[in-house]
Amino acid sequence: MLTWLVPKGNSLRCGGKGVLQGFKDVPRVVWLLAAGILVNAVVGFTFVFVFLYLTGPRGLGAAQAGLIVGIGGVGLVAGNFTGGWYGDRFGHRRVLLTASALGGVALVALPAVSTGLLAPVLTLAQYASGVIRAANAALVAVTVPEGSRRQAFALTRFMSNAGFAVGSPIGALIATGLSYDWLFVADGLGTLFFALWTARVVPAGAAIAPPAAPDGGLGRGGLWRELRARPAVLVLLGAIVVVDIVYRQHYTTFPVALADHGLDTRAYGLLIAVNGAVIMLLEIPAALALRRRSPLHIIGTGLVLVGGGYAMLALGVGVMTAVAMMLLLTLGEILYKTTATAYVADESPEHAIGRFQSLYAGVSVSGVVLAAPLGGALYAAAPGLLWPLCAVLGAAAGGTVLIMGSRGTRRRARPAHETGSRPRAVAG
Template identity: 50%
Template sequence: MLFLTLYLTGPRHLSVTTAGLVVGGTGVGLLLGSFTGGYWGDRFGHRPVLLLASTVGGLGTVAIPWAPTWTFAVGMPVLWYLGATQGVSTGALAALAVDRGDRRTSIAISRAASNAGFVIGPPLGALIILQSWTALFVVEGLMILAVRYLVAPFLPRENAYRVAHAAGAEPVGMLRALRADRALMRLLPAIVVVDLVYRQLYTTVPLHLRDSGQPVALYAALNAVGSGLILLLEVPVALRLRRLSSYSIIATGYALVGIGFALFGLPVSVASAVLAMVVLTSGEILYKTTATAHVLDAAPDHLVGQYQGLYTGAATSGTLLAGPVGTAVYAAAPALLWPLCGLAGLLAAATVLASRRLARA
């Protein structure tokens, strides 16, 4: 994902505009996979869906260097759809493996592993690219296949949908379950808003630092600070707070994310940028694990995959909106973006607290 635009505009000789359309197509595949991929796992079992998606996805990734360029318009979104479906089933299996109330800890462990991968992966990918672009995709695809075959013997086979049918009752559908949960329906828009704010870290923050005369090294250091804090603190914090109300923790996290981005509106220096990063990362540590677990805990067992996809899809929507919305505001009024981010974070926090009142009603 990190190197796709470079690959398309380099070895594949596409224009920047065309490459942008292809990358945009992968975002559509990712979004559709997040929202709909959970249905396949809930209906047919997360184990077979995960194994099928990872097998086809791994083979497709290996084939990228030899695929005709014209196939990318369809092939890339399909691969991203499979990747999102695989991710949703993985999250659902992890959620079903532990009891409600303990899912914050398991999600924190998963996120710590993911962040460790994001620390190791980019420099490793860059080293591979120095040798061969073809090797990048071959190694990536083979790794997907290797993990698929290594974990297959350990995956549970239970299908909650079929278990519910065997119990003699027709399982409640997704839409009916959501209509009955007004608190969750209030929370979902807040997830989109906060992720839109958070993803400014990867879109407008580097522009802001550059335009303020700061070197690229500062931006790289900020991301290292954030990843390091998550690796060190997310699991201990999840363990310490696992018995507290999820609404209060999520609302506090959303508020801290907003405040952290508002701090980028201060005169830019190393100290102010690091302070902003520490505050917003503190918010991320609080809300991401807790919000994911909260949505999964609200799901009936036979709908865990679709609820996992619902949360992932809401967050992915924020990711897709972050670039165009953030850059448009930054281009029109750079100084306005940061207080708007702060206000959005606080409004999202207030929405979470309002949804808590609905849950109690």
């Protein structure tokens, strides 16, 4: 059904040259997984509209809605932090299938639950979503050799954003023309489809690593010892926590600010579509063009651009500043998200790729818990301070990563079995 999207064999040709030639080391299974992500993303628009759903049809105030979104975000963060751990022990494919089935059922049921049950059901759905995200990243990381991971993660993000660019305006039309309830039903069915698709296209192979030892295979000191041996990874994780709180304001307080300045849900949906469309156009070429450049410099520049986007809103919230904000935010996202995911995978020990991916996945969605309550409270108390503060935080996080990258410390050469440069079977 979707196999027309996937090249035959493990190499790509575009007249012997061209952009796609850079994907010659991306295995076919990753392309098939990305094709399923594309379809799921078309109907995966509910998280964009959750805040509006709670303050609209559910009749909640901004502070209460922000609190519920934050509580639900706890599940998403927990899922991201634990999904890779489950995968290292039980198999990333098996974990992905289980989480997709659980999340799909929870999303379909969400519109029918009472207001009192919104927080726990949303938390369950978000937890499953987090596990799916971590399992997806781990599957890519263990399947793709080091040196090609930026391209592989760019591919999966391209497919996700291609679906998102189409789905966001459709979601806005469904929400305003039909009902917000249909958003959750469609998203749930899409997640269940993704479980079936993954079961079909991702083979259940031999285990990636021997069964986990009591210490997780990390030896004395465990995961913390491995992280302390990689200070740049620790700095990056801290910077991502800060910038994710900033970044995710465009899913929470930003649409509220647009509405307060006379721009409705349709305008917000179109702005989100701009985000997806620009990523579709530029992320893969950028990943290929910059794949030999210092990852920390690329990431740091991206974080600064995210802060620069919110600096535009400090000039006033209107059509022009909103578009400029979204463009800068998108350029920053293109630079930092794919590169940071691949960088953490390349730095992780082979026996803990899933756990390192879970760490990055968890901090990269920390704003789901913190952005709504913090941003909502500040916007309610002093809306004029929110955007300048976001700009300063983004610049500080990016500057810290740039300084770390400028130290120029090259990590020691590692053997193939430690870097993961040899393709491995996908765990069941």
